[in-house]
Amino acid sequence: MTSTMHDPRTYASSVGLDPARLPRHIAIIMDGNGRWAERQGKPRMEGHARGAHSVDVITEECCRLGLGQLTLYCLSSENWKRPKPEIDFLMALLKEYLLAERQKILDQNIRFTVIGRRAGLPAEVLAEIDENVRLTQHNTGLTLCLAINYGSRAEIVDAVQAIAARVNRGELEPDAIDEATISGALYTGGMPDPDLLVRTAGEMRVSNYLLWQISYAELWVTPKFWPEFDAALLHDALRDYARRERRFGGLNAGPAT
Numbered sequence: 001m002t003s004t005m006h007d008p009r010t011y012a013s014s015v016g017l018d019p020a021r022l023p024r025h026i027a028i029i030m031d032g033n034g035r036w037a038e039r040q041g042k043p044r045m046e047g048h049a050r051g052a053h054s055v056d057v058i059t060e061e062c063c064r065l066g067l068g069q070l071t072l073y074c075l076s077s078e079n080w081k082r083p084k085p086e087i088d089f090l091m092a093l094l095k096e097y098l099l100a101e102r103q104k105i106l107d108q109n110i111r112f113t114v115i116g117r118r119a120g121l122p123a124e125v126l127a128e129i130d131e132n133v134r135l136t137q138h139n140t141g142l143t144l145c146l147a148i149n150y151g152s153r154a155e156i157v158d159a160v161q162a163i164a165a166r167v168n169r170g171e172l173e174p175d176a177i178d179e180a181t182i183s184g185a186l187y188t189g190g191m192p193d194p195d196l197l198v199r200t201a202g203e204m205r206v207s208n209y210l211l212w213q214i215s216y217a218e219l220w221v222t223p224k225f226w227p228e229f230d231a232a233l234l235h236d237a238l239r240d241y242a243r244r245e246r247r248f249g250g251l252n253a254g255p256a257t
């Protein structure tokens with residue numbers, strides 16, 4: 001159980017990171033699996049398989065560092081546009097990952113959770129998701145949140161419908177709707193907003209990811225593809241984050257906390 005071998009603060013210092021300046025919540029757009037494979041003359045699917053290994057490595061590293069939450073963009077609501085064989089492969093890979101990582105997730109005291117629409121996902125994938133959520137619900141370590149069939153606009157539509165239904169039932173006055181009402185109605189209700197948004201493979205866009213929640217997240221983009229993302233690159237992102245001055249619209253808020 002590597003994650004508990006070290007005190008997280010001692011470990012962070014040992015790799016040159018200031019434990020007081022780590023983000024509480026990192027969100028990652030794991031992009032570039034296909035390009036990584038294509039560059040090596042391999043089928044795109046090999047990129048996805050190798051990307052699953054990076055998920056394992058980065059999750060473990062976040063545990064070692066004692067971070068609060070890691071939210072990973074696994075499948076967007078727009079990714080269904082891809083050829084059926086790729087979608088089928090991604091579903092099979094997801095199921096395999098959920099099963100294969102179960103014991104490791106438990107051993108690392110990870111609380112597993114998901115965001116996204118359930119409709120459209122195969123029943124056998126949903127069953128494995130539900131089992132991981134159930135088994136880890138009382139864990140107190142890293143919250144590992146997988147965004148699966150996730151789209152931020154779809155999330156906002158679902159939240160608005162839920163809020164409108166409460167108004168309709170007479171439980172909520174329209175005037176009483178505030179930012180907390182909306183935050184609470186999103187799939188991420190109750191979770192802290194991401195402090196740091198990482199995107200691999202160089203694209204300078206957010207691709208419908210956590211649009212509400214990343215309002216004041218620090219952005220960090222690397223040209224490296226997701227299958228080559230490792231602990232050292234994560235440390236680079238964290239070191240950069242620690243140097244940022246987060247102002248939240250104010251003045252002299254001081255370094256990132």
Ligand code: IPE
Pocket residue numbers: 030031032033034035036074075076079090201
């Ligand atoms: C990210 O890699 C994984 C998913 C979106 C499922 P891509 O499959 O988007 O890889 P590129 O962007 O085509 O290289």
Ligand code: IPE
Pocket residue numbers: 029030031032073074075076079203205207
């Ligand atoms: C974003 O990557 C979605 C995931 C990483 C799951 P995409 O590859 O789908 O994003 P675009 O199409 O380049 O914007």
Ligand code: MG
Pocket residue numbers: 031032033
């Ligand atoms: Mg992509």
